[in-house]
Amino acid sequence: MNSLIIAAPTALATLGAIAYGAAHPRSQLFGRTIYRTNSPRKLAITFDDGPNPAITPKLLDLLDRYNAKATFFLIGRYVRECPELVQETVARGHEVGNHTELHPNLLWQNPTKVRVELRLCHDAIRGAIGTPPKWFRPPFGMRNPWVIPAARELGCRTVMWTLLPGDWQEKPPEWLIPRMQPIAEHAQRNLGNGSNAVAARMGDVICLHDGAHRELNGDRSRTIAALEHWLPRWRDLGLEFVTIGEAVSTPAR
Ligand SMILES: [Zn+2]
Numbered sequence: 001m002n003s004l005i006i007a008a009p010t011a012l013a014t015l016g017a018i019a020y021g022a023a024h025p026r027s028q029l030f031g032r033t034i035y036r037t038n039s040p041r042k043l044a045i046t047f048d049d050g051p052n053p054a055i056t057p058k059l060l061d062l063l064d065r066y067n068a069k070a071t072f073f074l075i076g077r078y079v080r081e082c083p084e085l086v087q088e089t090v091a092r093g094h095e096v097g098n099h100t101e102l103h104p105n106l107l108w109q110n111p112t113k114v115r116v117e118l119r120l121c122h123d124a125i126r127g128a129i130g131t132p133p134k135w136f137r138p139p140f141g142m143r144n145p146w147v148i149p150a151a152r153e154l155g156c157r158t159v160m161w162t163l164l165p166g167d168w169q170e171k172p173p174e175w176l177i178p179r180m181q182p183i184a185e186h187a188q189r190n191l192g193n194g195s196n197a198v199a200a201r202m203g204d205v206i207c208l209h210d211g212a213h214r215e216l217n218g219d220r221s222r223t224i225a226a227l228e229h230w231l232p233r234w235r236d237l238g239l240e241f242v243t244i245g246e247a248v249s250t251p252a253r
Pocket of ligand 1: 103
C-alpha cells in the first residue's frame with residue numbers, strides 16, 4: 001500500500017492540532033493560559049494595542065462612570081511614547097499587561113526574537129510605572145512552544161479570552177454591538193434564578209481594542225460607542241467589571 005495514503009491524513013491531523021494549539025483562545029497545548037474569570041458575576045474587560053492618546057483618555061472616563069476596572073495590554077513602543085497615559089491608567093485602578101514591543105505574529109519567531117519582544121515591552125512598562133506587568137497577551141493570540149515559557153520567565157501569566165467581537169474592523173457600532181451580545185446572554189442565563197445558575201462557575205473575558213497596532217492614534221471610537229451601549233446593560237444584569245488580577249485571585253462569589 002502506498003504509504004502516502006496513510007501518511008497524508010495523519011499529517012493533516014497533526015497540522016490541524018498545531019493550528020488549534022497556536023491560535024485557539026482556549027487551547028492549552030503550548031502552555032497554560034487564563035481565558036475566563038472565576039465567577040459568572042465577574043466580567044473582565046480587556047483592551048489591546050494601546051496606549052492610544054486619541055482613545056484611552058475617553059475610555060478611562062467612560063469606565064469611571066460605571067466604576068469599571070479593566071486590563072490594558074500595551075505595545076512597548078507606544079508605552080515609550082506615552083508613559084504618562086500608562087501612569088494615569090494604573091492610577092485610576094486598572095491593570096496593564098505586556099503585548100510585545102512591536103506586535104509581530106510570534107508564531108513565526110524564533111525563541112530569541114520572542115524573548116526580545118517580550119523583554120522590551122516588559123522594560124518599557126516597568127520604566128513607565130515602576131513595577132513590572134504580571135500579565136501577557138500574545139499579538140493576534142498566536143502562540144508557539146516558546147511564547148508562554150518566555151512570558152513565564154518574566155513572571156507573567158498569559159491571558160486569552162472567551163469573546164473576541166472583532167472591534168478592529170472598520171464597521172459601525174450597529175455591527176459591533178450585536179457581536180457583544182453573548183456577554184449579556186451568559187449573564188442572563190447564569191445570574192438568573194434558573195437552575196443553570198448553579199452550574200456556571202466561570203465568567204467571561206472580552207477582548208477589545210483601544211489602540212491600533214499599525215499606528216498611534218488609531219480610531220477606536222466604535223469600541224467606545226459599543227461600550228456606552230453595553231456597560232449600563234451589563235451592570236443592570238448584575239455583572240461586575242474586574243481586572244484580570246481580581247478575575248483570578250480574589251475569592252469567587
Ligand atoms: Zn494586538
